[in-house]
Amino acid sequence: MPETILPQGAGYGIILGFGALFALGMWYLATLLARFQNEVQGSEMFMTAKRSVKTGLVASAVVSSWTIAATLLTSSTWCYEYGVSGAYFYGAGATVQIFVFAVAAMELKRRAPGAHTFLELARIRYGKAGHVVFIVYSTIYAIINCVNILVGGSAVFTALTGMNVIAGVWLLPVGVVIYTLTGGIKATILTDYSHTVVIYAMVLAGLFIVYTRSDVLGSPDIVYDRLRAAAKIAPVPGNAGGEYLTMHSQDGVLLGVVFWCAVFGTTIDVQLFQKAITADPSATLPGYMIGGLSWFSIPFCLATTFGLAARAMQGLPEMHTITSRDISQGLALPYAAQALMGTGGAVFVLLMIFMACTAGFSADIVSVAAVFTYDVYGAYINPTASGGKLLKMSHLAVVIWSVLSIATTSNIIPLIIGNGVSLILGALYSIICTFAFGADDFDWNRLKTEIHVADDSDVKGLTSEQIAQEKSHELLTPEQDRDLRQGKVKAMIIATVLCLVFVIIWPMPMYGTKYVFSRGFFKFWVALTFLWAFGAAFTITIMPLVEGRRTIKLFFTSMIFGKKPKESGALEGVFVEGGEDSEHRSSGQEEKDARMEERAVARAAFAFTIDNMGEVADLDRNLWPESQPIGSHYSVKEVLPQFLALLKKYDVPATYFIESWNLTVYPDAIKQIASSGIEVAWHAWRHEAWSKLDEGAERDNFTRSFDAMSDLATGEGKGLVDHYRGFRAPGGIIHGDRTLKLCRDHGLTYISPSAEQGAVVSLDGGKDSIAVLPFKWRTVDAYYYMDAFSGLRKMKGELPEKSQGSDVLVRKYIEEIDKVIETGGYLSTLFHPFLTNTPERLQAMEEVMKHLARRREEGDVHFWKTGGIGDSVIHHDLGLGHESAGIIIKTGSNVKRLKVGDRVALECGIPCSKPTCEACRTGRYNACPDIIFYSSPPVHGTLRRYHVHPEAWLHPLPDSISYEEGALLEPLSVALAGIERSGLRLGDPLVICGAGPIGLVSLLAAHAAGAAPIVITDLDQNRLAMAKSLVPRVRTVQIQRDADAKANAELIKGALGQEAKLVIECTGVESSIHTGIYASRFGGSVFVIGVGKDFQQIPFMHVSFREIDLRFQFRYKETYPKAIMLVSEGLIDLKPLVTHRFTLEQGREAFEAASNPAAKAVKVQLLDD
Known part of the structure; x- marks a missing residue:
């Protein structure tokens, strides 16, 4: 037999080849995750994986962290030397610590949710001296552990391949350092998973080969017979009868005790705590328990297979004779694998050793890097270091530690005494010191308030929403805190039970009775080994895939189809063709009048x-005093009434996103909110951090909240909240399609996530759609007032890190509001009553309301409320335009009156014209319930190059009227219909409220009708100047913003020289209507043409006592012929109203001009020559 099982090339090939494979693979994976899932390696991601690792990966990380070369080799060697007891006591001696550690992990997550290392807790709990002691001990332990990993792993490669041991020590860490630098702790966890898959594959393969398929062994009976024979040839001293098939083994038990005591030293192993920190709070307990039970299968099953096989095969020609030196080097496993599986078995063992060494070393260098970064550099060298600097220090520490680890490269009873004393004295010292010096009254809340998530705002590629999401991990939700408290109790119970099972209940009866396995019991033992190995392998391999299936699917879908994460963008319209009977080329126009008479679309x-x-906010942060009763918060008792008063004063529609928990805590307040006309929308059950909810928790939150709402709607609280229509997730982060589906299932019509998450304004499709109305952090008061948003403020680079005053909030809010008015779009302003806790902050909110009210009165703003504007709800993209004129280019077969080449104006309201329709039959077709009006949802408008239109509603234009004037016949028809219905006569004094497009055409029509004198009003002096240029005799009154309606009415009466007989109101704004009423004479009329909000108040008794007629106009009927006659005869000149002209291709510029007050636009037209 050759001196080594494998050639040197095999050793170098595995170390360099697989090292390069993992390094390149993790680099490429990190690149793909950054591209397709916005996953950027900030300091928080590098060190903590955003504290979001789920149960399956936590369990696989525990298995991999606990599996080093000794796990594979020593356990098999113990089994070879001491029989089945060696495999069992090795596994049991190191498994119970995982169960105990689960308790510590639960407390770490609960006490310090924002921690990066467990040594951060030591610094706050024990001060600088205690912190330094922990750092020193942890570092020494890490050195010993890393040296064991590198030297032990390299020694195995040397023994099996003959490669240079020093080369092995240097080469093993190379690939590890590269992929760890690339992916941080997440790379470690992902490689942990891949390593455990390989190791479990070897465990299962070995079981099948040894006990079912091997030509050398192949069945439990043969193994049993050979082990009984081996006990006669080489009996085990201290074992019952010298047998290998007994749990009564003095040396096996003693080694288990040594191991049990020694492994408790891992309480200062930073890498184990690091894995706990990365875990999602809900995954900590099950992750560690599953991980512990699964890890036991590796030494137990692997050693029971290959350790016993090596002993059973001693003396056979296929088996290498194992010497005492081989035993000391732990070569029982590779020799047995080679004998059973040939050269491939030896390679497989080398691969397992490589996996175990690299996984353990990677975990150690990330953990030590975390200690160096946060406990040394961040604590003592640069306490104000940014996330970017911390990330650089983390990378530096990874490299330094790998070099340091390379450079630093018994009798049983003494081991028991040393380890036992070390374990027991620690507990005794703690008890003695406590009684000697007294218990330390430590405030555990300091761990929450003094340990903060790092500020990664200077890390390139991180979005503000990702930073905000990281910040959310500093605090636990009440539910998470409760679950972790309960979890700790469960962990203590489970750990106690499992420790008793593994240490006493399972082994001790067999040890005490000196039981030697019978053939049947050994078969049972082998069957148990199979079941345990299969259960562990299936759980660790499949569970992470099942838990991450949606993320995996999204990742591969994005990668295959090239879809990148959505970024914020402008709302875009789609213009489509439709209609019948005839077709013409049109020139359409977009009105400057932001009231948009048909209420189809709001520009701003x-x-x-x-x-x-x-x-709930205080409960969410664990800040609510236990002595204070629930239901007595100042924001409800004191602040809310002031909110409601201001909203009423400035007539501002509002939506209050409340938590359903409040339905039973503050029912009277919610009734007051609803009765004030404020929409009550949904904000989770009790302000849970939505981004942290898994699928089950998210679904339960919906169910619990809507059940509570339903109970109130049918019980004593009937009418309180009939049904939520909108949802805003706490923190603004939703779970994509999963959340949207739940919203649809529960009947919601809109959702308001954070724009920084990538949410885009969307009014997309159909009756079951969910409108998306995102908010921006710049118009959230917490962004200015709260210290927790310092990182976000710094990242945006527009404000200092410290919290800002209310004057800054007002300035920034107004800037954002005016920007949207100028450029178009949607904006949500957001206030929190619990933050509006000073007169200055309340005044700031009032200034914002006042500004919104002013801009609305100027005709620039529509409020978006619950997914619609007024009664007109948009469910899809909508083409604009209902003021058009053009030329006929094609006619249908039934067209009789018009021909190709005729110039026409379009009347855009198409009634049903059915004899059964009373409105159509009596000539009031503007009241037809089935009328189709272009650009009114869901009908697309006429702003397009080609359009099909019914012949009956096309009006021929004489040569004296241009296309531009033809398009303006539509607003002129509105004015003519109003004047005709108002009964205006020659010489009647007239007041026109509002000098927008409708007001100006009403002025032209009234001038032609002989009204005298005429007064026109507006807030904008430029519009009044336009009115004066159109009709020089008109008298103008500029409305004062801060004056009430009566005061402005006095200005009007003074300009008119009398009280008005007729007021034509063209804005639809409540305050303007009030002004018109107060300016009217006894028996006068106020005729409202403008379109306002659904519900408005009027000075009812004043109208009643003065017998003032309040009348309204809806669109027009049969006015186009009259309008054409007045314009063609020169009585009304519409041309000056057109202030801006653009081509169809300049549509975007046209809308910008129409929406920008600085452009001073009246009518903006799109022309197609």
């Missing part, structure tokens, strides 16, 4: 929203 849409009710 705003939502005033409120988040959080009562003490």
Whole structure:
């Protein structure tokens, strides 16, 4: 037989080849994750994997962390020397610590959720001196562990291949350092998983070969017979009858005790705590328990297979004779594998050793790097280090530690005494010191308030939402805290039971009775080994894939189809063709009038929203005093009434996102909110951090919240909240399609996530769709007021890190509001009552409300409320345009009146014209319930190059009227319909409220009708100047923003010289309607043409006592012919109204001009020459 089983090339090939494979693989995977899943390696990701690792990967990480070369080799050697007891006591001696450690892991997650290392706790709990002691001991332990890994692993490669042992020590870490630098702790965990898959494959392969398929052994009976024969040839001293098939083994038990005591030294092993830190809180207990039970199968099953096989095959020609030197080098496993499986078996063992060494070393260098980064550099060298600097220090520590580990390269009773004393004295010292110096009254909340998530705002590629998500890990939700408290109790119970089972209940009866396995019992033992190995392998291999199936699917789908994560973008419209009978080329126009008479689309849409009710925010942060009763929060008792008063004062529609928990805590307050006309929307059950909810928890949150709402809707709280329509997730982060599906299933119509998550304004498709109305952090008061947002402020680079005053909030909010008004789009402003806790902050919110109210009165803003505007709800992309004129280019077979080449104006309201329709039959077709009006949802508008239109609703244009004037016949028809219905007569004094497009065409029509005198009002002096240029005799009044309706009415009456007989109101704004009413004479009329919000208040008794008629106009009927006549005869000149002209290809510029107050646009037209 050759001196070594394998050639040197095999050793170098495995170390260099697989090292390069993992290094390149992890680098490529990190690149793909960054590209397709926005996963950027900041310091938090590098060291903690965002504290989100699930149960399966936690369990596989535990298995891999606990599996080093000694696990594979020593356990098999013990089994070879002492029989079945060696395999069992090796596994049991190191398994119970995992169960005990689970308790520590649960407490770590609960006490310090933002921790990066467990030594951070030591620094706060024991001070600098205690911190340094922990660092020194942990470092020494890590040195010993890494030296054992590298030297032990290299020695095995040397023994099996003859490669240079020093070369092995240097080469083993190379690939590890590269993939660890690339992927951090997540790379370690992912490689942990791949390593455990290989190791379990070897365990299962060995079981099948030894006990079912081998030509040398092949059945439990043959193994049993050969082990009984081996006991006669080489009996085991201290074993019952010298047998290998007995649990009564003095040396086996003593070695188990040594191992049991020694492994408790891992309580200062930073890498084990590091794995606990990466775990999601809900995954900690099951992850460690499953991991412990699964790890036991490796030494137990592997040694029971190859250790017993090596002993059973001694003396056979296929088996290498094992010497005492071979035993000391742990070569029983590879020799047995080679004898049973040939050269491939030896290679497989080398691969397992490589996997075990690299996984253990990677875990150690990441953990030591974390200690160096956060406990040395971050604590004592640069306490204010940014996330980017911490990440660089982490990378440096990885390299330094790998070099340091390379450079630093018994009798049983003394071992028992040494380890036992070390274990027991630690507990005794703690008890003695406590009684001697008294218990330390330590405030455990300091671990939450003094350990913070690193600020990664200077790390390239991280979004503000990712940083905010990282920050959310600093605090536990009440549910998480409760679960971890309960989990600790469960862990203590489970750990105690399992320790008793593994240490006493299972082995001791067989030890005490000196039982020697019978043939039947040995078969049972082998069957148990198979079952345990299969269960562990299946759990560790399949569970991570099942838990991560959606992420895996999303990743591969994105990679295959090239879809990158969504980024914020502008809302875009889709213009489509449709219609019948005739087709023409059109020139359409987009009105400057932001009221948009048909309420189809708002260029600038705003939502005033409120988040959080009562003490849920304090409960969420564990800050609510236990002595204070629930249901007494100042924000509800004191702040909320002021909110409601201000909303009413400025007539601002609002949505309050409340937590369903409050339905029973604050029912009266919620009734008050709902009765004030404020929409009550949903904000989770009790403000759970939505990003942390797994699929089951998210579904349960929906069920619990909507059940509570349903109970109230049918019980005493009927009418409180009939049904939520909107949802905003706490933290703003949702789980994509999973959350949207739950929203649809529960009847929600819109959702308001964070724009920083990549959410885009969406009104997409159909009756079951969910509108997406995102918010931005720049219009969230917490962004300015709370210290927790310092990292986000720094990352955006627009504000100092420290919290800001209310003056900054007002300035920034107004900037954002005006920006949206100028450029178009949607904006949500967000306030929290619990943060509006000073007069200054309340005043700041009032300034924002006041500004919104002003801009609305200027006609620039529509409020978006619950997924629709007024009664018109948009469910899809909508083409705009209902003011058009063009030329006929093709006619249908039934067209009789018009021909190709005719110039026409389009009347865009198409009634049903059925004899059964009363409105159509009586000539009031504008009231037809089945009317189709272009650009009114769901009908697309006429702003397109080609359009099909019914002949009956096309009006021929004389040569004296241009296409531009033809398009303006539509708003002129609105004005003519209003003047006709108002009964205006020659010489009647008239007031027109609003100098927007409708007000200006009403002015032209009233001037032609002979009204005198005429007063027109507006907030904007530029519009009044336009009115004066159109009709020089008109008298103008600029409305004062801060004056009430009565004061402005006095200005109007003064300009008119009398009280108004007729007021034509063209804005639809409540305050403007009030002004018109107060300006009217006894018996006068106020005629409202403008479109306003659904519900408005009026000075009812004033209207009643003065017998003022309040009337309204909806669109028009049969006015186009009259409008054409007035324009063609020169009585009304519409041309000056067109201030801006663009081609169809310049559509975006046209909309920007129409939406920008600085452009001073009245009518913006799109022309197609």
